Amino acid sequence: MDKLREIIKYLEGRQARFADAREHLFRQREIYTEDTRVEQITEQDISGVGIKVLYNNGWGYASTSAMDMDSLRAAADKALSLAKYADKSAVEPVVLAAEPRHTGRFATNIKENPFEVKISDAVGALLEAGEISLKGKDIIKANGYLVLRNMRKKYANTEGSAIETDIYTILPEIQATARANGEVKSRHYWASPETAGYEFFRGIDFKTNAARIAEQAREHCFARACESGPTTLILDPEHLSLTIHESVGHPTELDRVLGYEESCAGRSFATMDKLGKFKYGSELVNLVADNTLEGGLASCGYDDEGVECQKWHIVKDGILNGYGVNRELAHKMNMSRANGTTRATLYSDVPITRMPNLYLAPGKKPLTKEQLIADTESGIYIEGMGSFSIDQMRLNMQFGGDAFWEIKNGKITGMLKDVVYNALSYEFWRSCDAIADESEFRRAGFITCGKGDPMQAAQMTHGASPARFRNITVRRAK
Ligand SMILES: [Zn+2]
Known part of the structure; x- marks a missing residue:
């Protein structure tokens, strides 16, 4: 947060009417399974700082993945110079609605950090669901998909707000595909995605639903x-x-x-x-x-x-x-x-x-x-x-x-x-x-x-x- 505050101060010293800086760490793991094997596991870590500046009536935005102060100042200069250009062609005054100063922290209420659980646990649950679906009559394909996401942000602005957020998201899905009666039909089970800890994933009944979607995928092939x-x-x-x-x-x-x-x-x-x-x-x-x-x-x-x-x-x-x-x-x-x-x-x-x-x-x-x-x-x-x-x-x-x-x-x-x-x-x-x-x-x-x-x-x-x-x-x- 100190670096963000320093950048905000830097921009205030250069007559920014309003500015905010947002440090953002985005982490995402995606697991794909097909039938009884892992199809793909991807891991993304994307981090950097975005800086937004209002100069008179012009907005500028710049971002950098480098977190050192020289890079942050360079991004701030770029956002400011873009804002000055935008101001020259501004067609109407910018009126910014007031917002109280916030210095809070908001985090998803989690018991178990999804990224600290072994990948094999989630893979095991998805593969087991796949095995159950594949036992269904005329099932030719079973797919599993899981997204684990964490977004950590620090936010500071020229109004004195300094906010930290830490959000965990889980999205699970399984699918069964049947071929029968000259048709190919798929059926999904999509446990509603939530901001939650890994305990949410553990609570999902994949077994019952894997059997149900397999049966319904086949039924769909015979539907009128x-x-x-x-x-x-x-x-x-x-x-x-x-x-x-x-x-x-x-x-x-x-x-x-x-x-x-x-x-x-x-x-x-x-x-x-x-x-x-x-x-x-x-x-x-x-x-x-x-x-x-x-x-x-x-x-x-x-x-x-x-x-x-x-x-x-x-x-x-x-x-x-x-x-x-x-x-x-x-x-x-x-x-x-x-x-x-x-x-x-x-x-x-x-x-x-x-x-x-x-x-x-x-x-x-x-x-x-x-x-x-x-x-x-x-x-x-x-x-x-x-x-x-x-x-x-x-x-x-x-x-x-x-x-x-x-x-x-x-x-x-x-x-x-x-x-x-x-x-x-x-x-x-x-x-x-x-x-x-x-x-x-x-x-x-x-x-x-x-x-x-x-x-x-x-x-x-x-x-x-x-x-x-x-x-x-x-x-x-x-
Ligand atoms: Zn949309």
Whole structure:
């Protein structure tokens, strides 16, 4: 921290209006298994310092992987000189929302450090799962995947904040592939990724799930093709995590709403004139951003602008209620404070507005998944994530899934295949007429959400209880 403070002082002496420096150690281990062997193990250690400077009304950013003071001063000089150039072409004054001075530390609550456990332990669990899946009839392939990630940051700025964070992330996944009846189908089990210690991985029931996905992969090969046309969908929490991410998370990042960032289908229909009045979903739909969520992938204590993590509604009782807002754009929303969702994954990344942990709040009335299905005359229950696409305004969307089950007269009658559905994002959320209660709430999340140019990959948690959507157009994918 002393080096960062010295750099901040150095920049203050050169008339920086605001500056921050972020030392960032990113460590990641990825284990891939295939059938009964290890396919690949990779280890990354990426460390360095990123320095951001505001000079008058121009921003500059520079980074270095060298940690000595000469290199840090050189990076600070570069960021400052870029800021001076940017200032010459600045089109409007930069108004930076105030944030209290923070001197805290935030760390994932872990019992067992994932990087101190022998690699053979995780490899053993994934290979055992593979062996179980391969015993299933007609199974031709079993894959395992595990990501262990640690992000350690030190942050200092010209406002006197000095913050340390230490975040551990675990993402496990297994997959079984069957070939039968002229089809090849895969089924996944994806324990929701968490910020957690290795004890989280130890608690995952790979054995039961490896046998289940093998059986369901085969069943999928014999499934009946779905009928095209409007139908009722019940979507499981893992599936909904992707729809939430694409149709609510990205279009409510304010930098995209205002056109500051438009890569990767990065524009938005959810413009500011709609705030507080636009019907984003039915009145049952509450979409909550919460970077204080215990175990959430975006729960980091303080973001990379030195702003404390917060909780707010993106959609409240069906109405567009908020955005992810950084310090520079908060004044455009008449907000006195940003909401703590500006992050960078690597030291070289310029911190940008990133999706918070974002979940669909459970229904308030008691309702289990079984009751929801029993209450549905005819429809399709979709589990897991599959292919998806969405246009650059985040309006027209199409989603597949990992497994599809036919519902007839309130009962699951068998598996379907080749299911995709199309909808306009807000019409989809407006068609939600039931959400299961809190007892059915499950999480899922991502560690590879792409945004920016050059692209940065960030992590965040989603979640939901199973929910029902009426009159959605399903098409046969073949
Ligand atoms: Zn994304």
